[in-house]
Amino acid sequence: MSRGQLAIAVGLGLALGTGPAFAQPVQDDFHHLGEINKASIVMLAEVGLVPEPMAAEIARGISAVIAGQDEPGAPRSSDYLDFEALLVEAAGREASRLHTGRSRQDIGSTFRRLAIRAALLDAYEALLAPRDALLDLASRHTGTIVPAYTHGVQAQPTSLAHYLLAFAAALDRDAERVEEAFARVNRSPLGAAALATSGFPLDRERLAELLGFDGVVENAYDANHVSSVDSKTEVASTLAISALSIGQLMEDVHIQYHDPAPWLLLDRSLTGVSSIMPQKRNPVILATLRRLASTVIGDAQTVFLAAHNTSTGMADYRAPDQLLETVAKAAEMYRVYARVVNGLVVDPARSLAEVDADYATMTEVADTLLRHADVPFRVGHHYASEITEYGRAQGKRPKELTADELRHLYDEAYGEPLPVDVALIQAALDPEQMVASRRGLGGPQAAEVTRMLEAGRERANESRGWLRDTRARLSEAQSALEGAFTRLMDMAP
Secondary structure: HHHHHHHHHHHHHHOOOOOOOOOOOOHHHHHHHHHHHHHHHHHHOOOOOOOHHHHHHHHHHHHHHHHHHOOOOOOOOOOHHHHHHHHHHHHHHHHHHOOOOOHHHHHHHHHHHHHHHHHHHHHHHHHHHHHHHHHHHHOOOOEEEEEEEEEEOOEHHHHHHHHHHHHHHHHHHHHHHHHHHHHHHHOEOOOOOOOOOOOOOOOOOHHHHHHHOOOOOOHHHHHOOHHHHHHHHHHHHHHHHHHHHHHHHHHHHHHOOOOOOOOOOOOOHHHHHOOOOOEEEEOOOHHHHHHHHHHHHHHHHHHHHHHHOOOOOOOHHHOOOOHHHHHHHHHHHHHHHHHHHHOEEOHHHHHHHHHHHOOOOHHHHHHHHHHHHHHHHHHHHHHHHHHHHHHHHHHHHHHHOOOOHHHHHHHHHOOOOOOOHHHHHHHHHHHHHHHHHOOOOOOHHHHHHHHHHHHHHHHHHHHHHHHHHHHHHHHHHHHHHHHHHHHHHHHOO
């Protein structure tokens, strides 16, 4: 078992511990080689390149080799020549006809794609959990007001649901990218031979169908020597992109721990107690998740670098191990991400108090003047800035400013009375009213957040359906291959 396959096995073992809905058994390269050989002999018999009685004997030999290699301690080599030696021993020299029109080049390209598509589906499954967790947490906090930041400075109030839905949307896009990458990975190189097909009329489309591929990589040179680069790097980059937004959220949560009274914390079960400072609750899982996300990004770059400046036909850029490790770590990243989101503890009163402590509603002051008195926005912006400077200098929070002070600041700035009822300005200082008054598509207002929540759940359900349907198609193809292979074996005398 290669390093990449071992990583997949470890990741799947962790997944099985949490009881995923679509867990699949680990399948190594020897298993994939066996499936490729089954498909090849079925196709060769169907197109008449190997007579059916001989094909049946070869099929029985293939079955015997697979059974022998399933024994504990068997080497399970993925090198076709090792398989062929065992096959000739089991079924005679004629069994080498199995290799008609093939090369270890297209065989290797094929079992690598089989391994990558299986790993990618496992990562896709793991991605579903944090999406659900974000949507569930958001649904409980549509009215929770929190500070939002730009340039690391409190900027405007929003709702926690609105904030969390941004990260759920990032996972929506990640799922779309995985689906698109899967569609390009799930194309068969088999029958391309070394690089230019062969003099035998192989049915490449039938081979693809038997192995559950959605089609073929048409150009035979591309199949082995060019697409093997861009398909791998596409998968790697897709997962690296996904890791970026995860790192952003983890850093936002970690920053909360700088505050003696944060409004967002992790459940105690996800923290560790300092060995020397009894008061400390260390959010070590955040560092674990950041490390995983950073490793996914770094491993993805290794996939790129291994393929960089290599001549076509070389073996080094086609090895799947580094990519399989990247995919396995991404799957684990998603599982830990779900644990973190499910373990977040929110204090709505504390988050509202943090917003109220600063001047994050000043945009609404300028908007109020424009909306109710047709005061140009820049004029209102200047007035709101004066309110901020004055209030901070006086040590007052926005809601502590009096009506007289608000009127006086406008008169002082422009030499004329405040053109709206001061009650409107006082209302504009209220973050809850500011959030509720948003009107734009995708804003934090309750109705829009509810709509986005429903749409997010619908997209998540569509993703579950895509995974279910995709795995069902692969399972049906495997059953069809097994049926055709068994029928062929039964033809032997």
